Amino acid sequence: MRYLVFGFFFLFYGINFAQNVQILDKSTGKFVKDVTVFNDNYTINVTSNKQGFVNISQFKENETVVFSHLSYAIKRVKKSVLRKKNFVVYLTKQSEELDEIVLSVFKKEEKTKRIAEQIAVLSTKDIQKVSPQTSADLLATVPGIKVQKSQFGGGSPVIRGMESNRVLLVVDGVRMNNAIYRKGHLQNAITISPNLLDKVEVVFGPSSVIYGSDALGGVIHYYTKTPKLSAEKEIKSHFFSRFSSANQEVTTNVSAELSFKKWASFTSISYSDFGDLRAGRSRNHGFQDWGKVFFYSENSNGNFNPNPAENPDPSLLRNTGFNQTDVLQKFYIPLSKKTDLKINLQYSTSSDIPRFDRLTELTDLTDPSSLKFAEWNYGPQNRFLASTQLLIHPNRNWIENGAITLAYQNVQESRIQRRFGSLNRSYREEEVDIFNLNGDFFVPLTQDKKRNLSYGFEFSYNDVTSNSFGRSLNIQDGEIDGFSDSFPVQSRYPDGGSNYTSYAAYAGYRQDLGSKSTLNSGIRFTRTHLEATWIDETFIQLPNPNLVANNSAITATLGYVHRPNRNWQFNSVLSSGFRSPNIDDVGRVREKSGNVTIPNINVQPEFAYNAEVGIQKYFNNRKFRVAGNFYYTLLDNYIQREFVLNDDGSRQQVEFDGEFGNAVTNQNRGTAYIFGYTLNYLGKLSDTWNTSGFVTYTKGRTYDTDEPLSSIPPLFGQFQVNYKKDKLELGADFRFNSKKDIEDFNIPEGIDNHDLTPVVNPNATNETDIFFGSPSWMTLGFNGSYVVSNNFTVQARLDNIFDEHYIEFASGVAAPGRNLSISFMANF
Helix, strand or coil: CHHHHHHHHHHHHHHHHCCCCEECCCCCCCCCCEEEEECCCCEEEEEEECCCCEEEECCCCCCEEEEEEEEHHHHHHEEHHHHHCEEEEEEEECCCCCCCECCCCCCCEEHHHHHCCCEEECCCCHHHHCCCCCCHHHHHHCCCEEECCCCCCCEEEEEEEEEHHHEEEEEEEEEECCCCCCCCCCCCHHHHCCEEEEEEEEEEEHHHHHHHHCCEEEEEEEEEEECCCCCCEEEEEEEEEEEEEECEEEEEEEEEEECCCCEEEEEEEEEEEEEEEECCCECCCCCCCCCCCCECCCCCCCCCCCCEEECCCCCEEEEEEEEEEEEEEEEEEEEEEEEEEEEEEEEEEECCEECCCHCCCCCCCCCCCCCCEEEEEECCCCCEEEEEEEEECCCCCCEHHHHHEEEEEEEEEHHHHHEECEEEEEEEEEEEEEEEEEEEEECCCCCCCCEEEEEEEEEEEEEEEEEEEEEEEECCEEEEEEEEEEEEECCCCCCCEEEEEEEEEEEEEEEECCCCEEEEEEEEEEEEEEEEEECCCCCCCCCCEEHHHEEEEEEEEEEEEEEEECCCCEEEEEEEEECCCCCHHHHHHEEEECCCCCCCCCCEEEEEEEEEEEEEECCCCCCEEEEEEEEEEEEEEEEEEECCCCCCEEEEEEECCCCCEEEEEEEEECCCEEEEEEEEEEECCCCCCCEEEEEEEEEECCCCCECCCCCCCCCCCEEEEEEEECCCEEEEEEEECCCHHHHHCCCCCCCCCHHCCCCCCCCCCCHHHHHHHHCCCEEEEEEEEEEEEEEEEEEEECCCCCCCCEEEEEEEECCCCEEEEEEEEEEE
């Protein structure tokens, strides 16, 4: 009898234990305690323990079990379904409602209904659907962002008429902008593969309170994939492969995730090989030869040809191919119940990247064979990041949670140039070591968390090394046989070394003013210190070869969100931003189109003062949203490139690589403005159909000289419609870009690349009479994906269906012609 009693006891205990549900955070895999679990009738109410377990034996088999937690979206699932899922439930901090996306771009997770700034988020599903070749191509799909390309291995995002060093790039909480981020166009946005990304968040407008200098146009925050913990040992692997026809692209990505109870690891390697790009052949813009490559340089991969070679297919853009490798290694280790550690290692490297717009530069506009450069390549662009992030949850009065991030970055880039008719090859190499220390903390001032305080600090140190040298090629029997001589070359940055230091502290306050309104505010103090030394004055003589510059700024923001009812939201923001001159602003030397930029050690910070309003209207039970954001930004003491004049008013000439050109330099001017808006919509038409679209307009001019500002794109937009049912998903997208007249280009700076627009009168003397401007264009594309099984998915895209030839505003290379890409994804 005693054994029978014990038998019933263990049987009963086993049944109850088998009905213990474990509740985990979907993003981290950590236990979620204090989750309220109940049924629809509220007759059962239990709570999860410290290990995330809750017993549901009281629930009937077909009864719905509801999981509720203040920080997570409510989850409803039948008990019978839980049994099939081994009684494991994952809660997510992201709701399905359009306004309930949780953001962390402000260094603290927050819902959009409490944020006044214009924001955009690309999720993992969005990234997979777009299937972009580079991260720059991914950014081009974001409403309000335009991307410029000087070469196919590039991509410079433009936000609200600002780009390069006026837009801040961040990866996993670490600033990517460094002391040599230049004004003009940058390719740094592509140094992280889209296959490594978990999501991308964008904040539009000055965000200097949170992120400091450089965030005038906005902030682009890349978040790489993070491993998750698991109560049981789990090993997951992922394989991705894509082929694209327009440039014979082959991309392969493999990743592995190891999940354990006390630590997790994620490893991912991505390799992309891009061939030469084929541009569109349909020339509805009316310029039959614009953008074609009739002659090209065969001086690549060690080849030597003293003369330009004729291109049998002018629509095939020779010297656009390159390859890139990206590696990500992450560890996630919970050190205690209140402390977690993330270790983040990233490495990106590329082959030589041909600078296409310089390799097609002509010395005579009427002669397509008069190429100026035999060689103009970016050397391998290398980026290494090592960071540790300590996540703390002390739940103290002065800090509820926070993050301390310590990071080291090493960036290497170089430029290799040689002109036709010369055997002298010049090399310019730069290396930047960057050390970052950030602390970001958060504390609710009330128990209901309607009044929140955030605060933090930031320290950044950049050490810049710039080397330059020249080698004369030795040619034997028409082939390169080493070097015959060496010669001095002007370095791009101070050859005696330079460094740039920034340190700052900030505080932010967010308060709900009742149930319908939220007030956002913040203030930040930043101080920068710059040192630079020039040694070799063979080419450039300066009044003082040693530079020391100190700058400081206080920036602030005030935002207000009003929600009169469930279907309306009104946002307004007043904010200020600044950008302190870096090494590139004060010390760069380079040549482009006959103009030579020389140092100006007297450049001062530029400031931005911004006002914006936003309106959102929801329809169909909040399944459809229409929104508009309007802004006005005043630039004060803005930095612009200007010609250096002699006493008689003539342009000063300086020598660069054996030739003389017009001296230009960065200078502070007065005031300018940028005005614009983005109108967009997003929502479901039915259970199977959804649609989205946007239109962006930007205008920018100077007040002091009444000239157009650089980097102001013409009106552009995109519209999409998608169908999804069961395992099949189909979509179509329409993109357009309006014309930009040559009169609206900023010609003196050259950033808009007016000389790469169609030539209408090569014999004219005024540049506005020589060039046409940027023609309008439109494209149509289709995409689809099919889930073959739980482990396999295939995806296809057909872009630019009508094979239109077009070039994005200010770009030096044409966009791809008709392009078929096929992707294959497998999970194991």
